[in-house]
Amino acid sequence: MTSYNVGFLVGSISSTSINRRLAQALVKLAPQAQLSLTEIPIAGLPLYSADHDASIPAEAADFKRAIEGADGMVIVSPEYNRSVPGVLKNALDTASRPWGQNSFAGTPTAIIGTSAGALATAAAQQHLRLILSFLDAPTMMQPEAYVRTVDGLIAEDGRVTDPSLAEFLLTWLRAVHAHIAKQGDAG
Numbered sequence: 001m002t003s004y005n006v007g008f009l010v011g012s013i014s015s016t017s018i019n020r021r022l023a024q025a026l027v028k029l030a031p032q033a034q035l036s037l038t039e040i041p042i043a044g045l046p047l048y049s050a051d052h053d054a055s056i057p058a059e060a061a062d063f064k065r066a067i068e069g070a071d072g073m074v075i076v077s078p079e080y081n082r083s084v085p086g087v088l089k090n091a092l093d094t095a096s097r098p099w100g101q102n103s104f105a106g107t108p109t110a111i112i113g114t115s116a117g118a119l120a121t122a123a124a125q126q127h128l129r130l131i132l133s134f135l136d137a138p139t140m141m142q143p144e145a146y147v148r149t150v151d152g153l154i155a156e157d158g159r160v161t162d163p164s165l166a167e168f169l170l171t172w173l174r175a176v177h178a179h180i181a182k183q184g185d186a187g
């Protein structure tokens with residue numbers, strides 16, 4: 001089975017982020033799904049301005065190159081006010097420009113997120129799907145992944161304490177692999 005290099009974005013810059021923990025859990029489980037997951041950091045990106053189109057800041061250029069070099073992308077994000085956190089939206093705006101140089105175009109992408117709330121990021125993920133459709137990123141439809149956090153569900157080192165969640169995440173990662181493979185076959 002082909003192995004793929006997948007970049008991931010964490011839509012939170014909190015030092016105690018539960019979504020970062022979820023990302024760590026995915027990194028640990030990924031080899032079993034023939035994926036290698038590497039974070040592409042978003043915290044140091046400047047706030048996007050159209051002024052950057054004429055002269056792309058170095059951090060933004062590196063960020064865009066990293067996405068373009070990945071076989072696929074995973075976005076792990078919290079929900080802020082029923083939508084996508086500003087830091088993540090800034091990263092996606094940065095990736096999308098200058099016009100005609102959209103780094104997400106054609107990149108197979110999958111989304112997942114966790115919160116303690118009952119909807120477990122479902123509303124944010126719908127907004128994210130809308131953004132990714134405009135960015136022309138073929139986005140995995142199923143299985144959807146809304147992870148409801150409870151204390152201790154994922155340890156600081158990314159170890160998942162609930163076997164049924166670990167099994168679900170592995171199934172999800174295998175679907176990410178199949179999604180990337182399918183896009184490769186189509187291209």
Ligand SMILES: Cc1cc2nc3c(=O)[nH]c(=O)nc-3n(C[C@H](O)[C@H](O)[C@H](O)COP(=O)(O)O)c2cc1C
Binds near residue numbers: 012081116117119120
């Ligand atoms: C500005 C703000 C808005 C939030 N809005 C939502 C929300 O709409 N839905 C939700 O489930 N949780 C919401 N939360 C709670 C977050 O899910 C919670 O803070 C979570 O820990 C954030 O993820 P992180 O730990 O990965 O940063 C919000 C938190 C903040 C700070």
